[in-house]
Amino acid sequence: MRAFLQARFHEDRATYPDTRYVSAWADLNGDGRPEAFVYLISGAYCGSGGCNLMIFTPYRGTWHEVADMSVTNPPIRVLDSRTRGWNDISVYVAGGGSRGYMVLLAFNGRSYPDNPTVAPARRARSNARSRVLIRDNDLGRPLF
Secondary structure (H helix, E strand, O other): OHHHHHHHOOOHHHHOOOOEEEEEEEOOOOOOOOEEEEEEEOOOOEEOOEEEEEEEEEEOOEEEEEEEEEEEEEEEEEEEEEEOOEEEEEEEEEEOOEEEEEEEEOOOOOOOOOOOOOOOOEEOOOOOOEEEEEOOOOOOEEOO
C-alpha cells in the first residue's frame, strides 16, 4: 500500500515531505478482499475541519479509488449496516465552531459521500454496531 500511495502522491514529496498516513483494512463489499482505508495527514490534505480519508478497493492487481472524503476526523468506523451491498462507515466531523458528532456515510452504488458535513451524510446513531478502524490517537507513519 505504501508504494502505491507514494506513486499516487509523488508530486507531494517536494512540497509536503512531512505527509503521514494511517491505513486500515475492512472488507466492505463482502467479496473476501479487504478495502484499504487511507487517512492522509499533511498541509495538503488537512484543514480546520479535518483531513482526507480515501478508500481503495483491489482491482486487477492494483487499487481503484472508491472514495475521497474531505474534512474527516477519527474515529473512523465500519458499521454493521449496509447500503447497496457495502458496509456503511462513520467518521467524526468537527470544526468551524460547531460541536463535533459522528456521521453515517452510505455507499451510493459507486462511492461514498465526498463531504461528510452535508447531505446525504447524516448523524450516526450512537448505539450503531461498529468496529473502529482508525483511532483518534493514531499519528500515522511517514509517507515519504
